[in-house]
Amino acid sequence: MKDIRLTPAELALASAQEALDRRDLQGAVTAFAQARAAGASTRLTARGHALALSELGRHAEAVEAFKPLFAKAQKDGATVNLMGVLLKRAGRLGKAAEVLELARKLRPHDRSPWQNLGNVYEALGQPDKAAACFRSALKIEPTSATLWRLLGRQQMALSQTEEACDSFRRGLALAPRDTEMTAFLVQALQVAGRVDEARALIAKLCEERPGDSELAVIDARLSFRSGDVARAQAILNAVLAQDPAHLAANLQLANLIGDSDREQVNRALERAVAGHPDSFVALDRLTESLSRSRYGNEADHIERAYHLAKRLMERFPTRIPEAARTLRTILQRVLDEDRMAQTGSLDNLLPLWQAQGLHSSVHYELGQVQTLDDRLKLVDWHRQWGRRVARQITPVPPVALPALAGGRKLRVGFMSSDLRHHPITYFTLPLLENYDRDAVEVFCYSFSEKEPDQVQRHLEAQVTGFRHWPKRPDDQVAEGIAADGLDILFELGGSTAMNKLEVMARRPARLGASWLGYPHSAGLEQIDLILTDPYLQPEDPRLLIERPFAMPETWVALSRLFWPHEIAEGTPQTRKGHLTFGTANNPYKYTPACLDAWAAVLRVVPGSRFLFLRPEAGVGSFVAGARAAFARRDVDPDRLEFIGVRGDHMRHYNEIDIALDTLPHVGGTTTCEALWMGVPTVSLVGAGFPERLSYSNLSNAGLGDLATLSVADYVSAAAGLVAHPARRLALRHGLRAQIAANPLGQPARFTRNFYDLARKVASE
Known part of the structure; x- marks a missing residue:
């Protein structure tokens, strides 16, 4: 019998394959490196080596391991496509898009590069380009439920709600038991104002699949968004009684509780993380919630949030941009300059936050400017966000008011969830106590989920009307404000906790104005005015979207709350x-x-x-x-x-x-x-x-x-x-x-x- 002896390179390659077969990724990485050192060709080592590194979360190393093969095979579509995927996982989104554009040209009839490219554009916050890629992929494979879901998500980001409903319906027809698709369709129907249709869909599916806990959570989510908080909570409690670690139920319960009980929110999210330690969403949400927790020992909450943030970055390096809002908030709070840099540049994050509609993310970034161009980009970001919001809603019908010249009282509203013991009230108090009641009527609107404190009770006794509407949906809030027939409504909260900036897009008052809560143009062109003074008003008019409500001296005055x-x-x-x-x-x-x-x-x-x-x-x-x-x-x-x-x-x-x-x-x-x-x-x-x-x-x-x-x-x-x-x-x-x-x-x-x-x- 002929003696067959393997070379060191062949032995190392065989060892690498054996390691892969038993899912020993670290062993495979070591063996591939040994094979390469022993002279094995990149054609035989690069792909397996890179994929093993990538599965270990070592994405930058994976790109480097694959580079030699990529350099030799720039006309091979499969190789170029894989390099694009590896670059995306490494967080190099711009380069990934460039490489995947080449891959889809090399393989125009292959769904994979189109889908991968669409995913990159989604991560870059470019939903128009992402949607175009998914449409191209659907021409190749129109029976892919995944592609219909991906397209629908981009259409939602583009405020193409009816088109999104159609895409999700097509996807659900192809994958009737896809719970994620169902959730997206229900959300799209609700945004489109077709709530009854959404309810009918859930009822039909629940009838077909009795006891399906995921459907129950979708039902609870719809009830919550429609204002039926009690029904939503009852559904979630029933699900959690059967499965205390249920991921979706705990996440939705945390949403429902909101800021009214941060300790209870954290318990729900801790259950989610304990039951699903590899859930990116659960880790992200718990980190964010702990960072906002003020009960008990706040320092301990911040420290734990920081620990979880580091864990999230290590476990999900390719998804850091998705979690950038949460990560940057806690990293700023502990002055971790090095990890802050790893979350990406603002130039890359702003388009992503725009696509996700994350106005609140930008509040903490207003100081990340160096040039006039940086400042103008921020103004434009807010303007585009506002237009996106406005496309999705219908203004409330205006209330006819007699002319002020006829001698009637001026009707002024103040909308904020901080009309309690809070800095906002330090400055609004004089306007709510000392106005001329023979000439002015004052209305306040609060959505605070906390029990009214002494300051709020005092304000309730001072103004014409104090509306406390916790958890009320935006459309109902706008209708309620409109019924008060305001001449002008001042929004004081911006996108801070428990506030409802988007209500202003519905034009609930004849004039809308901004003051105090958000130190920048909010972005909604339905906000007509922003309160300024001779010092506060920017010299360059391009740095404001609204017209100045130009006070003659100062934008604030200290109230008696500053005295003791x-x-x-x-x-x-x-x-x-x-x-x-x-x-x-x-x-x-x-x-x-x-x-x-x-x-x-x-x-x-x-x-x-x-x-x-x-x-x-x-x-x-x-x-x-x-x-x-x-x-x-x-x-x-x-x-x-x-x-x-x-x-x-x-x-x-x-x-x-x-x-x-x-x-x-x-x-x-x-x-x-x-x-x-x-x-x-x-x-x-x-x-x-x-x-x-x-x-x-x-x-x-x-x-x-x-x-x-x-x-x-x-x-x-x-x-x-x-x-x-x-x-x-x-x-x-x-x-x-x-x-x-x-x-x-x-x-x-x-x-x-x-x-x-x-x-x-x-x-x-």
């Missing part, structure tokens, strides 16, 4: 022996440019300290992140101080000599708080709306010299205050009187100016 906090004797420097800079601003405003400026100030003021006055300051990971950030900027991290606090923070301003504002997105409420406590604040004035809030506050408190126009001037202004301890002492104990002598401290004057302007605008 005591100021300690002397200054922090005289009490502690060193000067302390500090901030109480949210970490999402701590951009690299901001940290650079703060570090520059500390470098020119030897011996000074910097105090973080934030809930995050009690989190070990935040402390580590802050210390690392300043060390990278040549500042001894031992000069940093941390006070972790939520709610009871005002008294700790007594520990700060000079507040350093964030940049380019500056403070608003925090600047007012610091000034009220006698703490001078140095700010940088930028071009855009969110870069000018402190400019207004400082100017309207008689401290316009602390609003600077360059980073160099910012550093100099901070150093200048250090050099004048007498001025700081005078401000510490005299600033409240100075504020009272200026527009920022004159709420009665502000109230008169506000309602005079509202009447003028409503009469035009």
Whole structure:
């Protein structure tokens, strides 16, 4: 018998195949590397090596392993297609699109490259291009339910609701038991206003498949979105009684509970993660919810959210863009600059968030601008988001009102879920207490899911009408507001928790206006006005979508809610022996440019300290992140101080000599708080709306010299205050009187100016 001896390369290849057969991916990777080192050709090793690496989540290595074969086979459609898939998994979406465009040209009659290319365009937030790819794939394989579902999703993103309904129906006809397809069709029917049809579909399917828990969850979701919260909860409770770890039921229960009970939400999401540890959605949702949790020990919630965020990034590297909103929020809260960079650039994320309709994602990114073009892109993003929303809804019929010239009362509304003990009420209180009841009627609209507090109860007694509508669907909210016949409605919440910005697209009042909650044009062209003042209004008109509701002096005035906090004797420097800079601003405003400026100030003021006055300051990971950030900027991290606090923070301003504002997105409420406590604040004035809030506050408190126009001037202004301890002492104990002598401290004057302007605008 002939002696057959295998070469080392052949032995390694055989070993790799055996490892693959028993699903030993790491063993396969090792064997493929040995085969390559022993001289095996890339034709024999590259594909298997790359796929094994990719399945292990080592996507960048997979691309490198496949490159030699790709370089030799650029005209082989299958090879090019696989390279596109590997690039997508590695998060290199732009390059993946380029490669897959070549693959679909090489294999125009193959569904696979078309579908893969569509998936990439979807991830890039380009639903028009994605839809075109899926249509091309359907021409090749019209009986693919998956392709009809993918097409329908893009049509929903493009507000082509009727077309999406048709696509999902076709898909469901091909795959009658596809629960995901059913859920998409029900959602599309509801968005299209065909709720009865959606209910009939669910009833029919439940009759055909009694006891199907996934269908029950879809039924609960429809009930919830239609406003029948009790029925939705009863359905979900029944499902969870049978299966406490049911993924879809726990996720939907978390949606239903919302902000009314964050602890209960977290219990539902913990059950989902425990029962489905490999669920991307469950991990994402729990991370996001923990980051928003304030009950119990907030620092522990933040730390756990950060741990889960790292786990999510390691487990699902190709899906980081999908989770970028959640990831960036928690990574900002612990100052993890390195992982923040891994979530992608804003240029790549904005189109994706546009396609997903994630307005709230952009709130935390308003400071991520450097050039005028960056700012204009953000304005355009908001405008496109607003048009997308407007395409999906029908405005409510306007209520006929007699002319104001006839002597009737002006009817003004304020819409916010923060009309309770909250900073929003710090500024709205004068308008709700001190208006002329013989000339004005005031209505408030709140969607807060929390029990009314003392402040809300007080407001209810002050205004003409206070509508508390938790969990009410947008269309019903708009109809209810319209019934009050408002001349002008001010939206105060933006896309923050429990607020309903999209209601403004339905035009529930004759005029819509924006104030306080969102420091930027919201994007809806149905919002006619945005409240500004001579300092706040951008010089470049392109940086606003709305017309200015131009107050003559100030955009806010301090109410009596600022009064009770005591100021300690002397200054922090005289009490502690060193000067302390500090901030109480949210970490999402701590951009690299901001940290650079703060570090520059500390470098020119030897011996000074910097105090973080934030809930995050009690989190070990935040402390580590802050210390690392300043060390990278040549500042001894031992000069940093941390006070972790939520709610009871005002008294700790007594520990700060000079507040350093964030940049380019500056403070608003925090600047007012610091000034009220006698703490001078140095700010940088930028071009855009969110870069000018402190400019207004400082100017309207008689401290316009602390609003600077360059980073160099910012550093100099901070150093200048250090050099004048007498001025700081005078401000510490005299600033409240100075504020009272200026527009920022004159709420009665502000109230008169506000309602005079509202009447003028409503009469035009």
